[in-house]
Amino acid sequence: MGFFLETLFGGLMVGMLYSLIAIGFVLIYKASGVFNFAQGAMVLFAALAMARFAEWFPQWFGFQSQILANILAFIAAMAVMIVVAWLIERLALSKLVNQEGITLLMATLGIAYFLDGVGQTIFGNDIYKIDVGMPKEPLMVLEGTFQGGLLLSQEDLVAAAVSAALVVVLAIFFQKTATGRALRAVADDHQAAQSIGIPLSRIWVIVWSVAGFSALVAGIIWGSKLGVQFSLSLVALKALPVVILGGLTSIPGAIIGGLLIGVGEKLSEIYLGPMLGGGIEIWFAYVLALVFLLVRPQGLFGEKIIDRV
Template sequence: MGFFLETLIGGLMTGMLYSLIALGFVLIFKASGVFNFAQGAMVLFAALAMARFSEWIPAGLGIESKTLGNILAFLAAMAVMVGVAWVIERWVLGKLVNQEGITLLMATLGVTYFLDGAGQTIFGSDIYKIDVGLPKDPIFLLENVFQGGILVGQEDLYAALIAASMVAVLAAFFQYTATGRALRAVADDHQAAQSIGIPLNRIWVIVWSVAGFVALVAGIIWGSKLGVQFSLSLVALKALPVVILGGLTSVPGAIIGGLIIGVGEKLSEVYIGSMVGGGIEIWFAYALALVFLLVRPQGLFGEKIIDRV
């Protein structure tokens, strides 16, 4: 039982990180109707910016405090992501208002390759470290209940708590603020939103900036765990099955979908992987997403769209 709970908790913590990245997909889709294939590249770009700024800024300003250096690096990386959001709105999405969905999807694919290349050109292509002070030593929980206790990584625990807090704050922002309601109005109908005075360009900059902030936090967490390298963009793409499972238009769906994927891949790898040679964790999420596409394409909490002709 103790080992099962250990695996379950590990899956929940990983799932929370998937949910955080998936939230970036959901935010942009809800506000613009665009499936942002560039979210993974945004995570990599943001993590590269954070890693390099945490080296350059303390060295350039002669800052000895690691905490202050990390704060300044975070602010600089966030400024870069806001700049990226402005460029995407100004030179890509702003030119494609009311175009077909496939056109917008192809535009985000172009943004993906641009960010991948620009990130490595500007910041370098080596493997970089991000150290924001998250404790890495594991701890044992419930030692009085289970013999030997349950082994939990402190870094994973703190990362999951940060991700959960971010998801809660952004969900509240989307649901209860005037800007959040404007984002939903823009998603429903671009032209109607413009006709009642909602500035479409400003809304898109805001939502891409928020998605950039989400990408930055996710990039810092994953970069701290795995190092900042090209594979981060592939890790971020694990959020694709999450949004398919939870629903492209649902913030709660991103949370539930992430937890299901995280727990499912951990349990299947531990209990089934040994019987089939392992590797289930790599493809489990995509296989589950395929099943949902066949059975319930809109996901668990997504809106079922009916077109009348």
């Protein structure tokens, strides 16, 4: 029982990180009606900016405090992501208002490749370290309840707590604020939103900035765990089945989908891996997403589209 709970908790904590990345996809989809394939590149770009600024600032300004370097690097990286959001709106999205979905989709693919290339040109393409003080030592809990106790990763606990807090803040922002309601209006119909005075350009800058912020937090967490390297953009691909499972238009769906996939891939790897030869953790999420596309394409919490003729 103890081993099962360790696996379950590990899956939940990884699932929260998947949810954090998936929220970026949901935000962009709700604002523009297109699936943002650039989210993985944004995670990598933001993590590179954070890692390199934290390394450069002490050299440039001569201070020794790593905490101060991290704070300044976070602020600078967030400023960079806001500039990126403004450039994306100004140079790409503003030219594609009311275009077909496939046009916007191809635009996000182009943005993804551009960010991958420019990020590595500016910040380098080595493996960089992000050290924000997350504890690395494992934590033993419930020793009196289970024989040997439960061994949990403190780093995963902190990462899951940060992810959960950000998810709650974003959910409140989207559901309870005037800007959040404007974002939903823009997602429903660009022309109708413009006709009632909602500034489309400002809304798109805001939503891309928020997506950039979530990408920055996700990049810091994954960069702290794995190092900042090109594979970070591939980690974000795990968010694709998350949003398919939870629903492209639902922030709660992104959370539930991330938790289900995180737990499912951990349990399947442990309990089914020995029988099926291992490697289940790599493809489990995508097979589950395929099943949902066949039986419930709108996901668990997505809006069902009804066409009347």
